[in-house]
Amino acid sequence: MTGWLLDPLDSPFVVRALAELLILAVACGPLGVWILLHRHAYAAESISHGMLPGLVLAALVGAPILLGAIGGVLVAAAGIALVARDVRLGSDVGVAVYVSALFGLGGLLALVPDAPARLQELLFGDLLGVDGTDLAVAAVLAAGVALALAAGRRPLAVAAFDPTAAGALGVRAAGWELVLLALLAVTTVATVQGLGNLLAVALVLAPGAAALNLARRLGPALVLATALAALSGVAGLLLSYHLEVAAGAAVALCAVALAGLSVLAPR
Amino acid sequence: MSQVVVRGLQGGYAPGRAALTDVSFSAAGGEVVAVLGPNGGGKTTLFRALLDELPWRRGEVGLSGRPAYVPQGDRTRLDFPLSALDAVLMGAYARTPWFRRIAARDRAAARAALERVGLAAEAGATFGALSGGQRQRVLIARALLQDAGVLLLDEPLSGVDSVSAARIIALFSALQAEGRTLLVATHDVGQAAGWDRVLCLNGRQVAFGPPATVLGTETLRQTYGAELVVLPDGTAAVGVGHHAH
Numbered sequence: 001m002t003g004w005l006l007d008p009l010d011s012p013f014v015v016r017a018l019a020e021l022l023i024l025a026v027a028c029g030p031l032g033v034w035i036l037l038h039r040h041a042y043a044a045e046s047i048s049h050g051m052l053p054g055l056v057l058a059a060l061v062g063a064p065i066l067l068g069a070i071g072g073v074l075v076a077a078a079g080i081a082l083v084a085r086d087v088r089l090g091s092d093v094g095v096a097v098y099v100s101a102l103f104g105l106g107g108l109l110a111l112v113p114d115a116p117a118r119l120q121e122l123l124f125g126d127l128l129g130v131d132g133t134d135l136a137v138a139a140v141l142a143a144g145v146a147l148a149l150a151a152g153r154r155p156l157a158v159a160a161f162d163p164t165a166a167g168a169l170g171v172r173a174a175g176w177e178l179v180l181l182a183l184l185a186v187t188t189v190a191t192v193q194g195l196g197n198l199l200a201v202a203l204v205l206a207p208g209a210a211a212l213n214l215a216r217r218l219g220p221a222l223v224l225a226t227a228l229a230a231l232s233g234v235a236g237l238l239l240s241y242h243l244e245v246a247a248g249a250a251v252a253l254c255a256v257a258l259a260g261l262s263v264l265a266p267r
Numbered sequence: 268m269s270q271v272v273v274r275g276l277q278g279g280y281a282p283g284r285a286a287l288t289d290v291s292f293s294a295a296g297g298e299v300v301a302v303l304g305p306n307g308g309g310k311t312t313l314f315r316a317l318l319d320e321l322p323w324r325r326g327e328v329g330l331s332g333r334p335a336y337v338p339q340g341d342r343t344r345l346d347f348p349l350s351a352l353d354a355v356l357m358g359a360y361a362r363t364p365w366f367r368r369i370a371a372r373d374r375a376a377a378r379a380a381l382e383r384v385g386l387a388a389e390a391g392a393t394f395g396a397l398s399g400g401q402r403q404r405v406l407i408a409r410a411l412l413q414d415a416g417v418l419l420l421d422e423p424l425s426g427v428d429s430v431s432a433a434r435i436i437a438l439f440s441a442l443q444a445e446g447r448t449l450l451v452a453t454h455d456v457g458q459a460a461g462w463d464r465v466l467c468l469n470g471r472q473v474a475f476g477p478p479a480t481v482l483g484t485e486t487l488r489q490t491y492g493a494e495l496v497v498l499p500d501g502t503a504a505v506g507v508g509h510h511a512h
Contacts, residue, residue, distance in 0.1 A: 164336075165406075169360055
């Protein structure tokens with residue numbers, strides 16, 4: 001059993017992938033709890049998927065994926081904010097149409113004859129391909145997100161729990177909603193290198209959902225979500241190594257499986 | 268001395284589109300003002316104006332410090348993972364720097380506030396698992412922790428059980444005695460008759476003054492229109508649905 005658990009660590013690729021996932025868990029776990037408490041799960045999905053054109057453009061011109069992710073997130077977030085205001089469509093319809101259009105554009109760009117064969121990496125990530133620079137970037141971004149969430153814990157709680165009274169309690173609820181979406185964008189940028197455009201959202205939402213099913217108080221939910229995100233990473237990497245399946249997909253499926261199992265826990 | 272002074276107030280949710288106009292009144296410390304009006308009549312809009320949260324506002328609003336606001340209990344997220352005590356402690360957030368723990372004296376004050384509303388034993392209970400009346404009392408305890416001179420209460424007695432209603436009404440008297448000013452949005456004309464002043468709103472100020480002067484059938488008819496029912500004995504009753512404006 002010990003060998004089954006430790007053998008993968010003989011590979012430096014796996015060690016770096018594990019480090020990347022543990023770093024991301026620090027941001028993705030608590031962020032997922034806040035995203036769900038603020039009912040922004042759809043925004044998380046949309047921002048993650050809507051950044052594909054930025055990623056593909058970066059691949060086409062040979063720029064770092066990180067730059068493409070930042071550009072893609074900015075375009076996606078700005079467009080989502082714009083179309084969500086259109087009362088004729090309704091925010092959900094507007095966002096769905098816009099994000100589908102961005103995803104289609106990304107696919108179109110990825111399939112041009114000159115495009116490098118990296119679409120799979122962009123969609124599903126390349127966990128085993130992360131290098132020291134990727135780890136450093138993820139560490140800085142994840143630490144920034146985790147610290148911001150810790151510092152904003154009280155106003156975020158008020159804005160989610162009782163937005164109508166937030167002003168009287170000294171909290172600008174709308175401002176903190178924007179802060180939360182900005183942190184979501186940063187986390188998406190940090191996560192996409194490892195888990196890709198399609199799977200990144202799983203590591204944000206699934207551990208948060210599981211933690212909220214299991215914990216009855218906010219503090220334990222935030223800690224538990226972090227632990228479950230880390231556990232998803234470890235379990236996914238082990239399965240990937242021993243079953244020889246894609247690492248990112250295995251991690252995402254482990255996170256979703258934990259969320260599914262949490263529903264069975266007595267409340 | 269007046270703790271609330273409003274002169275020529277008009278305001279709404281978009282520039283130039285007033286949801287409430289021509290409101291002028293004042294309330295002294297230790298007074299309870301009933302704010303009567305139909306659904307959409309401007310009660311919540313008035314509170315938003317006093318909280319300086321309306322996107323568009325004209326006129327003069329003077330308050331002695333930041334008011335505490337008690338929303339209807341069903342406006343909160345019942346699945347939020349927090350205890351009754353956690354909810355009350357939110358009343359201390361504005362005076363606690365983000366890097367500091369909530370002060371011990373504020374924790375003690377929060378427990379005292381819960382005791383004042385009769386919920387000391389429920390301090391550790393999950394907020395969403397409490398009854399509607401208990402949740403309303405927790406939100407009032409949170410306002411007590413804010414220690415504001417002016418309290419704005421949005422239909423605090425709507426849909427609460429009789430035990431909670433009695434507790435809340437008794438608490439109003441105690442807060443009055445402490446010199447606090449309470450503005451209480453309500454549909455209950457009978458309760459309004461027992462308080463110090465009545466402000467009638469229907470998109471504009473219909474009347475303001477002592478209950479004996481204001482609570483006549485004609486004023487209530489102007490305030491409630493078709494929602495007003497005049498009973499055979501001449502008393503007025505208001506038939507309203509649940510509102511959400």
